[in-house]
Amino acid sequence: MTDQRRFVIIGPGVMGEAITMGLINKQVVQPQQITLAGPREERLQELVAKYGVQMSLDNAAAIFGADVIILCVKPQKLTAVMSELHGKTAREALVISIVAGTTIQSLALGLDHSNIVRAMPNTPAQVGEGMTVWSHNLGAMGDQHALAQKILGALGEEIFVEEESYIDMATAVSGTGPAYVFLFVEALIDAGVHLGLPRRIAEEMVLQTIKGSISFYVQNQSHPARLRNQVTSPGGTSATALYYLEKMGFRTAISRAIWAAFTRSQELGKGQNHQDPEKI
Numbered sequence: 001m002t003d004q005r006r007f008v009i010i011g012p013g014v015m016g017e018a019i020t021m022g023l024i025n026k027q028v029v030q031p032q033q034i035t036l037a038g039p040r041e042e043r044l045q046e047l048v049a050k051y052g053v054q055m056s057l058d059n060a061a062a063i064f065g066a067d068v069i070i071l072c073v074k075p076q077k078l079t080a081v082m083s084e085l086h087g088k089t090a091r092e093a094l095v096i097s098i099v100a101g102t103t104i105q106s107l108a109l110g111l112d113h114s115n116i117v118r119a120m121p122n123t124p125a126q127v128g129e130g131m132t133v134w135s136h137n138l139g140a141m142g143d144q145h146a147l148a149q150k151i152l153g154a155l156g157e158e159i160f161v162e163e164e165s166y167i168d169m170a171t172a173v174s175g176t177g178p179a180y181v182f183l184f185v186e187a188l189i190d191a192g193v194h195l196g197l198p199r200r201i202a203e204e205m206v207l208q209t210i211k212g213s214i215s216f217y218v219q220n221q222s223h224p225a226r227l228r229n230q231v232t233s234p235g236g237t238s239a240t241a242l243y244y245l246e247k248m249g250f251r252t253a254i255s256r257a258i259w260a261a262f263t264r265s266q267e268l269g270k271g272q273n274h275q276d277p278e279k280i
Contacts, residue, residue, distance in 0.1 A: 005029065005147075008062045010081060011072030012036040012043050015098060018126040019070060019155065020051055025128065026154035037062035059084045066090065068151065071097040071107075075268040078102055082110030089113045094144050096151065100171050101269030104137050104164055115140045117148045120167050120175045121155050130156035131177075133170035135163070168269070172261035180257065185210065 007029055009016050016036065023029050031052035036044055037059045044055040056062035059081060063069050069089060073081050078099050089095060089111060096117040097107050104116045119134035132152045140148065145160075152158040161167070185206055192202030217227060232238040 005033065005067035006065065007034045007068045007070065008037060008056075008066040009034065009070045009072060010037045010059050010062070010085075011074075012038045012040070012047055013072060013074075014123070015121065015125070016070075016072035017047060018121075018123070018130070019072065019098075019151075020047065020053060022125060022128060022130075022154035022156075023151065024051060028150060028154050035062050035066070060088050063089055063093075067093055068147070069093055069095045070151075071095065071099055073099060075099050075101055079110070082107070085111055087112040094140060094147055096148060100175065101168065101265045101267070103269055104135065106269070108137060114138075115144055117144075118164065118167055119148075119152055120170045121152070122175050123178045125155035128154075128156055131174040132156065132158040133161055133167060133174060134158060135161050135167055168262055168265040171265040172258045175265075176258075176261045180254070181210075 007023065009019060012020075016038075020034055020036065023034065024031055032054065034051075035054040035056055036047055037056040038044060039057060041057060044057070047053060048055050063085060067090070069085075071078070071081065092115070093113070094115050094117065095107065095111060095113055096119055098119050098121055100120070102118070104118050107116045107118065108114060114137065117134055117136040117140050119132050121130045121132040124130045125132070132155055134148065134152055136145065136148065149158060149160065161170075188206040188209075189199065189202045192205065193199050197205070217224065220227060228242075232242060
């Protein structure tokens with residue numbers, strides 16, 4: 001049975017669409033119960049035609065009487081959006097924000113609202129395989145917690161954390177994580193092409209290797225170092241390749257990249273829109 005509440009998703013971008021699709025595909029709500037709101041009429045009409053949802057060019061009008069409001073705007077636009085919505089949400093409405101870096105306290109003050117969930121999903125949510133880490137304030141406990149869990153679960157896996165500080169960490173690891181994976185995939189494919197493999201064959205080899213390795217890891221339930229040792233024969237090809245990865249600082253590069261993403265998430269929460277790459 002689908003939920004009878006009315007949902008409003010502010011920010012019809014990639015993640016806004018992913019959430020819309022997840023809610024519909026998992027039959028959390030019917031398409032007509034969802035309103036997408038934002039300033040780009042052409043984009044809204046595209047999603048209306050695609051999913052059968054409602055649309056609004058006025059954020060404040062869209063949330064009138066809404067039961068669930070999901071904020072999917074860019075961090076740089078959040079202040080303006082909260083100004084529009086300040087004090088206008090229904091008292092019992094649940095507000096879910098996926099805006100990177102913005103704290104629950106900032107959302108509660110900016111919206112003048114007490115039922116706040118802060119979540120960090122990632123892009124595989126677009127195919128129902130997302131990883132969402134989330135937390136909430138005291139106003140979103142009980143039934144609101146269960147509702148948020150149901151909504152975020154429609155995107156894939158979800159983990160609730162009591163410590164809000166974990167959200168910025170999740171932003172750097174799982175939120176930004178797909179970008180690291182895609183870069184690694186791209187590098188492996190390009191390396192295969194450099195060796196002389198046709199790109200189509202290199203791509204198929206790399207994708208199945210990664211898919212199979214993940215499946216093996218999940219089913220084996222061993223520490224990744226143990227699995228790595230199982231495929232690393234002394235003096236063999238794996239040992240040689242891993243030696244060069246370690247020599248070039250592979251682990252350090254990943255660690256520094258994640259730390260930089262974590263720092264950037266905190267900067268966005270403080271309204272710092274620019275960064276100096278030399279300080280990373």
